[in-house]
Amino acid sequence: MIKIKNLHANVEGTEILKGINLEVNPGEIHAIMGPNGSGKSTLANVLAGHEAYEVTAGEIIFDDTNIIEMDPDERAREGLFLAFQYPIEIPGVSNAVFLKTAINEIRKHNGVEEISAKDFLALIREKAEILGMDSSLISRSVNQGFSGGEKKRNEILQLLTLNPKLAVLDETDSGLDIDALKIVSHGVNEFKNENNAVILVTHYQRLLDYIIPDFVHVLYKGKIVKSGDKNLALELEERGYDWIIKEQPQTV
């Protein structure tokens, strides 16, 4: 589904990603873990096409197309979704307008006719219910006045309604209490099937108790330094990151 090859990226002239290689196939869940500052969020943002991040080398092949030159909206229409670590508040734009516009742009791209008002409402109700959300939220402004947990849930609501091929979840677990974490995880598991894929970016192993990854990768100083299965996450939980860092060749 997606192949990341030798990806290098800068933020304000500083190299953050220093050669990432990663392949994710349909039906797989990959967890990207690592200490703070290792480049996890940068990777998520680069995948989504944030213009503050400059790709200096490498390729991102998504469904056989290199998407490096694509704008964020084009990537989204191709089926890539980023759940934000810090979802943005947009006063004055209702969730309904926001989601309906997004759904229709993606539909238009796929040659499907626009969603009817009735179908749209039914879709929102169905997906909101999975997340225990009140569908009246659609008349409220996007994320405005939402608690941290509500914002994260709203990200997953968008994931479920837009139904992309690849979901990149950037620290969706951060700031969530255990109940909210269960709800959000339930949403992601509802989304997941054999034709789509998930990349989970997380600092903590806890999320992986509820969303079981097929692969776990450790990102350190802009590179994937260790890969394994879900047991690697458990080991990290127990031992921290230091032992992996110590395994790395010292650079001056």
Add this chain to the structure above:
Amino acid sequence: MSKEKNIKNWYLDNFNKFEEKVKADSFSSFRKEATSKFENSEFPTRKEEEWKYTNVSPILDHEFTPAPLFIDESKDLQSIEEYKIENLDVHLLVFKNGVFDKVLSNIEEVEDGIIIESLYNLSKSNPEFISKHLSKNNKTINAFNLLNNAFTYDGFVVYVPKNKVVEKPIHILNIASDSINKPLVQPRNLVVAEENSQVKIITEYIGNKNAEYFTNILTEISVDENANVTFYKLQNESTTAYHIDKTDIYQKGSSVFNHFSLSFGSKIARNDINVKLDGEQIESHLYGLYLGNEEQHIDHHTFIEHAKPNCMSNELYKGILDDKARGVFSGKILVDQIAQKTNAFQSNKSVLLSNDASVDAKPQLEIYADDVKCSHGATVGKLDEEAYFYIQSRGVSAEAARSMLIRAFIDDVVSEIKIDELREKVNHTIFEHLQRVEF
């Protein structure tokens, strides 16, 4: 001879032609007096504090011909359907180049005593009314205002007697049509709402694309005890036109006045909105929206005088400026010494879509009472880049994302328009305007 002197002479010459043409009417002596004052007045320059952000010199480069010396022969105005507010039942008054057009207008029957009429017609049928009410609340006279006075001829008059309600909104459509002449359009408008009356007025200024003309407006609005007046102004002039408007509002106790200045057009626009709150328990709401691009210059000056205690005024102005467009907002609030328990709020926010666009914001509070709540705030910024990315990341094109954010930014002004059909029209105008904006 200086440019200014030349243009003054041009208008003074025209004054004589004008008097010959319109013959003696009830405004003759009024005009004559104004003309001699105009002769001795100066056009404002940037050296004056109130004009330091707006250079009117380009307006003085043109020789505009005052209505009704300008005879509109254009046949392209047979239909005004496209300018009507869809699905809204109104009293419609149409002015072409500043002169009332009875055929295109449609004033429906109203209750006894209510007047909805052109100034010209009313000056013939009821000159006593005019002399009783006109120029009662007209202050800070400059050369532009005097120019309007010197050619007083037409405009609209709305009079609502005590306890009466004008149910349907009044829509006043001012159309400047393209022609070989450059018309000087000078509406002289008057609104008198007596005690406990209610009325909603929508004034609209439009012009043919690329038409060069100058609209120079004077409007007086008097809102008596417990009256409720809402006044909408849609300024959608040609972007090659000039627009100067002074509106003076006088409010008495327990009255409510809402003003909307929605500015989209003109090359240079200057709006002076002066409100005097001369009674207790008054509410004044001034809303503004300005969308400028290319080299448009849109200036709003508001002046609110709290002359009595226990009143509230609220100003909310929002602007979107692109290309080399420039916005000006100067909001002065004066709280007299006796005006205790005044609540005065003012907010002006602008978004710049290009590096060459600019805004000058100047709040001025002059407070002589000690028990008041006054606040003001001005912000200038860019569209929230993170919000922009967020919307785009959901598959929405850059253009649509920007439009969504702009609409969100101005929503708190637009949503205050309580006539749904008008709000639709304004939304449509905003949409058309944003289409002009390059992304």
